[in-house]
Amino acid sequence: MVFTLTIQFSIGVAVFYNLFLLFPIVLGKKRLPLRFQLILLCALISAVMAVFFSLLHLGNPSNAIKTLSNLHESWLSREILLVIIYSTLLLLVTGLQFRFPSSIRSYKWLIDLTAVTGLVLIYVMSKIYLLPAMPAWNSVFTPISFYLTAFLFGTSFLLLFQLNEGSWASQKGLAVLIIAIPAILVGMLPVHMSWLGENSEATKQSLALLLNEYLPAFYLRLGFEILTMVFGFWAFFSIKSDTMKSRNLFIPALLALITSVGALIIDRFLFYQHIIPVGNL
Amino acid sequence: MSTFGFYFDSNSCSGCKTCQIACKDKNDLAGGIRFRRVYEVSGAQWTKTDEGAWEHDIVAYNLSIACNHCEDPSCVKACPTEAMFIQPDGIIEIDPKKCIGCKYCEWACPYGAPQYNRQKGIMQKCNFCRDYILEGKMPVCVSACPMRALEFGPISQLIEKYGDNRSVYPLPDQALTKPSLFIKPHPGASRAHELGASIINREEVKNEQQ
Numbered sequence: 305m306v307f308t309l310t311i312q313f314s315i316g317v318a319v320f321y322n323l324f325l326l327f328p329i330v331l332g333k334k335r336l337p338l339r340f341q342l343i344l345l346c347a348l349i350s351a352v353m354a355v356f357f358s359l360l361h362l363g364n365p366s367n368a369i370k371t372l373s374n375l376h377e378s379w380l381s382r383e384i385l386l387v388i389i390y391s392t393l394l395l396l397v398t399g400l401q402f403r404f405p406s407s408i409r410s411y412k413w414l415i416d417l418t419a420v421t422g423l424v425l426i427y428v429m430s431k432i433y434l435l436p437a438m439p440a441w442n443s444v445f446t447p448i449s450f451y452l453t454a455f456l457f458g459t460s461f462l463l464l465f466q467l468n469e470g471s472w473a474s475q476k477g478l479a480v481l482i483i484a485i486p487a488i489l490v491g492m493l494p495v496h497m498s499w500l501g502e503n504s505e506a507t508k509q510s511l512a513l514l515l516n517e518y519l520p521a522f523y524l525r526l527g528f529e530i531l532t533m534v535f536g537f538w539a540f541f542s543i544k545s546d547t548m549k550s551r552n553l554f555i556p557a558l559l560a561l562i563t564s565v566g567a568l569i570i571d572r573f574l575f576y577q578h579i580i581p582v583g584n585l
Numbered sequence: 586m587s588t589f590g591f592y593f594d595s596n597s598c599s600g601c602k603t604c605q606i607a608c609k610d611k612n613d614l615a616g617g618i619r620f621r622r623v624y625e626v627s628g629a630q631w632t633k634t635d636e637g638a639w640e641h642d643i644v645a646y647n648l649s650i651a652c653n654h655c656e657d658p659s660c661v662k663a664c665p666t667e668a669m670f671i672q673p674d675g676i677i678e679i680d681p682k683k684c685i686g687c688k689y690c691e692w693a694c695p696y697g698a699p700q701y702n703r704q705k706g707i708m709q710k711c712n713f714c715r716d717y718i719l720e721g722k723m724p725v726c727v728s729a730c731p732m733r734a735l736e737f738g739p740i741s742q743l744i745e746k747y748g749d750n751r752s753v754y755p756l757p758d759q760a761l762t763k764p765s766l767f768i769k770p771h772p773g774a775s776r777a778h779e780l781g782a783s784i785i786n787r788e789e790v791k792n793e794q795q
Contacts, residue, residue, distance in 0.1 A: 367685040371665040380665040380689050436761050437659060437695035505755070505778075582695045582757040 305572050307361065308429060311354035311387065312450060315422030316458025317347040318394065322419045324462060324474040326412070336405045343465055344398045344415075351391045358387065379431040386425040393418040426450050437582050439503060440510035441575075445496050449489075449575070453568050456485040460532070460564040463539060464557040475543045475553070482536035482560050486529040486567065493526070509580040518577060521570050528567035535560035588675040589713055590765035591727075592736040592743050593649055595753060595774065599732050600625060600647035607729035608651070611714065617793030618700045620711040621651040621726050624790060626755065626774075628782025644780050646771035648753065649735060651726065652677065652698035652711040653764030663693035668708075675765075678712050681705070695757040696764065700792045713737070743767045754778050 321343045329336060359365045368388075374381045397415045401408065408415075430447035459481040500511035514522060538556035600623055608614070608621040627645035634640055654677045661669045661677060668683035669690050679699070684707040690699040691708065699708040714724035722728070727737045736743070744767065751759035753770040754777040784790075 362685055362687060364685070367666075370683060370685055371687070373667045373683070374665050377662045378665045378689075380663065380687065384665065432689075435659070435663075435693050437693055437757070581697070582761070583755045 305576055307354050307357045308450070309453070309569065309572055310350045310357065311390075311429070312426065312454040313457040313461070314347040314350035314354065314394070315390070315419075315426060316454035316456070317343060317350070317461050318415075318422050318458075319419045319454070320458035320462050320478070321347070322415050324478055326408070326415060329408070336401070336408050338405075339465065341401050341405060343462065344394065344401055346461070348391075348394050348398045351387075351394050355387060355391055358384070379428060383425070383428045383432055386421065386428055390418065390421045390425050393421055422454075423451075426454055438579055439506040439582055440500060440579050443499065443503075445492070445499070448492065449571070452485055452489055453571070455481065456489075456532075456564050456568060459485065460557075460561040463553070464561050472543065476540065479536055479540035479543060482539065482564070483533050486532040486536070486564070489567075489571070490526065490529050490533075504582070506580045506582050510578045513580065514574060514578045518574055521574060525567050525570040525574065528563045528570065531563040532560050532567060535563060588739055589654065589718070589737065590740045590743050590767060591651070591653070591724075592738070592747050592767045592769075594732075594734045594736075594769040595646050595648060595771040596769055597732045597734040598623075598647040598649055599734075601731065603729045603731055604649050604726035604735060607725045608711070611725040612709075614709075615702055615704055618702060618709065619790060619792070620698075620700065620709070621649060622697070622790040623786075624648045624650060624784045625786040626777060626782050627785050628777055628780035630780045642776070642780060644771075644773035644777050644782055646773055646777075648756070649726070650696055650698075650756070650766075652713075653696055653762070653766040654713060655765065656763035657761075659693040659695070659762050660690035660699055663689045665689065669699075672715075676713050676715055677710075678715070679708055679710060681707050684708050695761055697792075740765055754782065755784065 321340075325340055325343070326336075329340075359368060362368055362371065368384060371384045372381055375385060393414065397411065397418050400411050400414070404411075427447060430450045433441040433446050434443075436442055459478045463475065463478040463482060497511060500507040500514075535556045539553055539560060542552040542556055544552075602623045605619055605621050605623050609619065612620060614620065625645070625647055627643070629641060629643040631639050631641050654675060658669075658671070658677055661671060663669075665687065666683045666685055668680045668685070669677065670680060671677050686701060686706045686708060688699075688701055688708065691697070691701065699710045701707075702709050714722075714726075717724060724737050727735045747767050747769060750768055750770070751764050751766055753768045753774050
């Protein structure tokens with residue numbers, strides 16, 4: 305659970321940093337603000353934490369090499385390879401950014417490649433869970449949930465990070481996404497639940513488990529998602545062209561980050577807890 | 586492709602669990618690990634007759650399940666280290682030197698066959714008592730069964746003798762992994778789903794070393 309959340313946080317931050325902050329700077333041929341350099345460092349720290357947790361999961365760091373043996377068939381092998389590639393690229397671009405901040409245009413392609421690798425990694429990560437033996441995971445809801453998790457992490461973190469920097473348009477764009485992503489997550493809930501209730505015996509039992517054993521956590525997650533939307537609206541209306549350098553945005557952006565992190569942690573906890581294997585063996 | 590398989594007669598099985606114990610003994614398994622598990626399936630329902638009386642409808646039977654050495658094994662595909670591999674004779678085994686105990690095979694297997702051994706930090710499972718087979722003997726679970734509910738042999742012979750039914754409630758559809766397990770279902774199994782039958786000894790058979 306910790307591995308998937310930390311790596312998805314890292315990817316979300318890297319992707320939205322590239323799209324919303326770096327892209328306008330590269331286009332406008334402006335200098336990279338010092339604060340922005342720290343963003344990729346945060347993504348890197350999160351990726352390093354994820355690698356650390358995955359090594360714990362593997363029992364022994366040397367086992368990581370063994371896990372690359374079945375790349376032609378196992379999605380777990382592919383995931384580990386992509387985690388290594390993504391983390392290496394992220395380390396490289398973070399280092400380059402600190403060493404050569406003024407020539408970012410020359411290695412922007414490397415940051416693009418890092419973001420794309422991250423997006424592919426999320427897909428591969430979700431494929432690990434698409435197991436016929438675990439029907440509640442084996443649906444399109446799993447990759448959608450993984451991507452939305454990364455995107456919400458990325459947008460809510462970046463909005464807080466660019467209070468006194470960045471463009472009005474990118475701040476507004478991030479605020480819109482902070483409203484839209486939880487809205488999609490909330491809107492998806494009834495569809496997902498009705499699918500669980502109709503798909504198979506195992507998914508019906510998963511739904512029953514969710515509603516009987518984890519109802520408080522389920523409502524807490526829903527509450528956090530709704531609050532994230534509320535804070536997203538607050539942030540959106542706090543962003544005015546003449547207040548870009550004010551502190552008006554700080555409180556809603558911080559609250560949106562806290563509630564979105566809360567919602568996503570509970571969401572992932574429920575993802576692992578509600579699983580019933582096929583045949584319930 | 587597996588050349589050997591198990592045949593299980595659910596109608597004959599009394600649920601004595603001798604197969605489970607014999608397997609544990611032969612493989613010297615640690616507490617909580619069961620290569621073979623006897624699942625108790627049961628369900629019941631009351632129905633009102635036209636005369637106004639209440640009648641009960643009960644179904645109860647046992648399923649003795651180990652690794653089915655599937656023809657399309659999801660555990661082998663899932664294993665990131667290739668520790669789970671198919672022998673030339675079709676038997677699926679785990680190489681303890683390669684296994685890292687990530688438990689992904691446990692997720693992938695719809696029969697709960699791979700079991701985690703906490704002391705050794707690796708996965709373990711039934712290998713059809715390969716050492717016994719090479720000596721010309723039967724797997725220990727088969728020879729131990731007092732009801733002769735279990736049989737072992739080449740798949741072609743088992744199909745010829747008993748037909749090709751590999752599913753019974755609540756086991757997954759045979760199309761999922763094509764298990765080398767041929768089943769004679771209990772007569773009540775056809776009504777088990779409608780009676781809401783479930784495994785009632787789940788706590789007893791679960792791997793306590795997970």
